[in-house]
Amino acid sequence: MSRVDLHTTTTSAVGPGSPRSDVNRPWAPWVIAAATLVVVLALGYTLPAYWLLISTSVLVAMMSLLGLGIVTGTAGMIALCQLSFAAIGGWVLDFLMTQTGLYDALGGMAFIVAMLVGGVAAAVLGFVVGLPALRLRGVNLAVVTLGVAAALDMTLQKVSFPDQWSNVRVARPFGIPGASDLSGNRYYFFFVAVVVVVVALGIFFLQRGRWGAGWRSVAFSERGTASSGTSVTTAKLSAFTVSAFVGGIAGGLMVGQVTTANYITFQTLNSLGLYVLAIAVGAHFIEMTLVGALLFVLIPELLKQFKVPLEWSSIAFALLGIQALTTNSNLGADIRRLIIRRKRRRGQGGAELTLSSLEPIGAPVPQAASNVLLVVEDLSVQFGAVAALSSVSVDVREGEILGLIGPNGAGKSTFIDALSGFLPHHTGSISIEGLALDRMAPNRIARAGLRRTFQQDRVPSTMTVGTYMSFVAGRGVDRAEVEEVATFFGCPPLATPLQLVDVGTRRLIEVAANVAAKPRLLLLDEPAAGLSHEEHLAFADRLRAVPERFGVTLLIVEHDLDLVRSVCANLVVLNFGQVLAVGATEAVMSDPAVLKAYMGESEMIS
Ligand SMILES: Nc1ncnc2c1ncn2[C@@H]1O[C@H](COP(=O)(O)OP(=O)(O)OP(=O)(O)O)[C@@H](O)[C@H]1O
Numbered sequence: 004m005s006r007v008d009l010h011t012t013t014t015s016a017v018g019p020g021s022p023r024s025d026v027n028r029p030w031a032p033w034v035i036a037a038a039t040l041v042v043v044l045a046l047g048y049t050l051p052a053y054w055l056l057i058s059t060s061v062l063v064a065m066m067s068l069l070g071l072g073i074v075t076g077t078a079g080m081i082a083l084c085q086l087s088f089a090a091i092g093g094w095v096l097d098f099l100m101t102q103t104g105l106y107d108a109l110g111g112m113a114f115i116v117a118m119l120v121g122g123v124a125a126a127v128l129g130f131v132v133g134l135p136a137l138r139l140r141g142v143n144l145a146v147v148t149l150g151v152a153a154a155l156d157m158t159l160q161k162v163s164f165p166d167q168w169s170n171v172r173v174a175r176p177f178g179i180p181g182a183s184d185l186s187g188n189r190y191y192f193f194f195v196a197v198v199v200v201v202v203a204l205g206i207f208f209l210q211r212g213r214w215g216a217g218w219r220s221v222a223f224s225e226r227g228t229a230s231s232g233t234s235v236t237t238a239k240l241s242a243f244t245v246s247a248f249v250g251g252i253a254g255g256l257m258v259g260q261v262t263t264a265n266y267i268t269f270q271t272l273n274s275l276g277l278y279v280l281a282i283a284v285g286a287h288f289i290e291m292t293l294v295g296a297l298l299f300v301l302i303p304e305l306l307k308q309f310k311v312p313l314e315w316s317s318i319a320f321a322l323l324g325i326q327a328l329t330t331n332s333n334l335g336a337d338i339r340r341l342i343i344r345r346k347r348r349r350g351q352g353g354a355e356l357t358l359s360s361l362e363p364i365g366a367p368v369p370q371a372a373s374n375v376l377l378v379v380e381d382l383s384v385q386f387g388a389v390a391a392l393s394s395v396s397v398d399v400r401e402g403e404i405l406g407l408i409g410p411n412g413a414g415k416s417t418f419i420d421a422l423s424g425f426l427p428h429h430t431g432s433i434s435i436e437g438l439a440l441d442r443m444a445p446n447r448i449a450r451a452g453l454r455r456t457f458q459q460d461r462v463p464s465t466m467t468v469g470t471y472m473s474f475v476a477g478r479g480v481d482r483a484e485v486e487e488v489a490t491f492f493g494c495p496p497l498a499t500p501l502q503l504v505d506v507g508t509r510r511l512i513e514v515a516a517n518v519a520a521k522p523r524l525l526l527l528d529e530p531a532a533g534l535s536h537e538e539h540l541a542f543a544d545r546l547r548a549v550p551e552r553f554g555v556t557l558l559i560v561e562h563d564l565d566l567v568r569s570v571c572a573n574l575v576v577l578n579f580g581q582v583l584a585v586g587a588t589e590a591v592m593s594d595p596a597v598l599k600a601y602m603g604e605s606e607m608i609s
Pocket of ligand 1: 386414416417418
């Protein structure tokens with residue numbers, strides 16, 4: 004079947020708004036934002052004065068959780084100092100509003116400018132706190148961020164806020180009256196709601212874009228992130244910086260609420276409580292930050308009503324945290340899973356395209372062109388006493404699918420790791436089209452045109468098929484191209500959440516995403532593991548068409564020798580880290596030395 008046939012038979016049902024697209028309902032966030040503001044307006048005119056104050060506190064806590072959700076939920080790192088960022092934002096706002104001529108110069112706008120400057124100051128601290136996160140994970144990162152929170156806590160107690168001991172009050176924005184005035188509190192509630200909605204929209208679009216995909220990817224696999232051309236450093240630091248900026252804005256809003264600042268608001272214990280709530284509700288889901296904020300404000304409030312000491316709220320937060328950590332889930336994810344399951348039961352989504360249901364293309368085994376694309380010379384990798392690779396030299400020619408085979412432990416994955424930049428201490432040289440890759444970072448190698456897939460699952464389950472594929476394919480590849488490649492490989496609809504996709508199909512999606520990136524050379528590490536027999540045949544049929552159709556040369560490591568035979572014109576055999584044989588597939592497979600190396604597997608070869 005020709006390329007055109009494939010196109011006409013499989014892409015006809017595809018288009019914006021179709022089940023294969025995951026960019027449906029672009030109006031939804033705007034409608035939700037507008038509806039939220041209407042509810043806020045209604046609450047502002049109906050709530051009694053006391054509950055108006057409580058509601059403002061809920062919104063401010065929601066802001067803190069929005070920021071925290073980026074680092075903890077989306078990017079999967081631990082940050083126990085969210086209120087330290089708020090303290091910086093609050094301190095800067097307080098200083099600018101009470102100790103400088105900003106208010107005289109800008110009047111009603113001064114608060115907003117001071118709040119933004121406070122956010123930027125907090126973002127700088129966030130960047131600095133993010134630096135250790137480049138090397139530390141888990142408990143170690145927790146200790147560092149807790150240290151930052153404690154240090155700032157103590158510093159604030161010593162130096163205090165600029166207006167803490169004076170009678171100067173912070174002027175609210177747009178001339179809104181102070182904290183003792185009911186209408187002032189009402190208008191300030193509206194102001195906070197608008198800021199929260201604007202920030203939530205900003206975070207929503209960031210989460211949905213490349214930055215968000217980078218954060219989610221880094222949470223799942225740093226190696227996977229790097230090999231898709233994204234810098235792990237940038238992803239982690241941007242998560243901390245954006246999170247701290249939002250935290251700083253929250254701090255400014257807190258100061259504006261009471262028109263003065265006190266270090267007690269920003270204590271370490273409160274940061275810990277926020278963190279626990281962030282992981283318990285899943286603060287990376289924007290709507291769940293409201294649930295978290297309600298708990299954060301209402302639990303101590305309830306204890307106060309029942310005259311229980313406020314310290315007991317820490318115990319309530321600790322119980323929530325234990326529940327979240329032991330179940331390794333959160334409320335937001337549980338609710339989403341439930342909704343997805345119900346939709347599936349109702350059979351929404353229509354008939355799906357699958358790899359084995361595709362019409363065969365029937366392309367011949369691709370032949371190598373005369374020009375050499377990749378040159379590997381004398382590549383050696385040592386792991387302690389183990390020589391995983393010894394002086395391996397391999398050429399990959401343009402347009403071919405080169406097979407790399409060998410018994411278990413022969414060094415195949417090590418070879419791919421070294422080529423893709425994950426083993427910088429190798430010796431020898433690697434170059435692609437004359438460009439030396441030896442000392443390049445993995446993300447730069449990916450951008451230079453050499454990509455790879457992994458033997459283990461590196462596809463984040465927190466994305467949809469479409470978001471993941473677009474992220475891996477990179478900026479230069481538009482939705483239509485992603486859609487075309489997904490269809491070519493029989494991937495599930497782009498709107499499908501990856502958590503619903505089995506591991507074998509996830510790896511197929513990983514291959515498709517990397518093909519969509521159109522690298523010069525793609526290294527596939529056991530791509531067919533997890534596929535059924537029919538899928539193997541269909542996969543081989545698709546792979547054979549890849550070099551000509553997408554201009555991507557392939558090197559494939561695979562234990563299924565039937566698959567290798569059906570797609571590769573040439574093979575390289577590794578054994579004990581050395582090249583045992585190179586040449587045309589059939590000749591290599593009947594080489595006695597190769598048969599001997601495989602021993603028990605010789606039946607499969609012959
Ligand atoms: N990180 C490591 N530390 C120590 N030894 C390692 C490491 N990674 C690989 N090795 C060793 O290097 C050798 C080559 O391993 P490698 O995983 O590259 O083989 P392989 O051909 O890919 O095997 P398989 O087909 O089982 O995946 C093996 O002896 C392995 O035990």
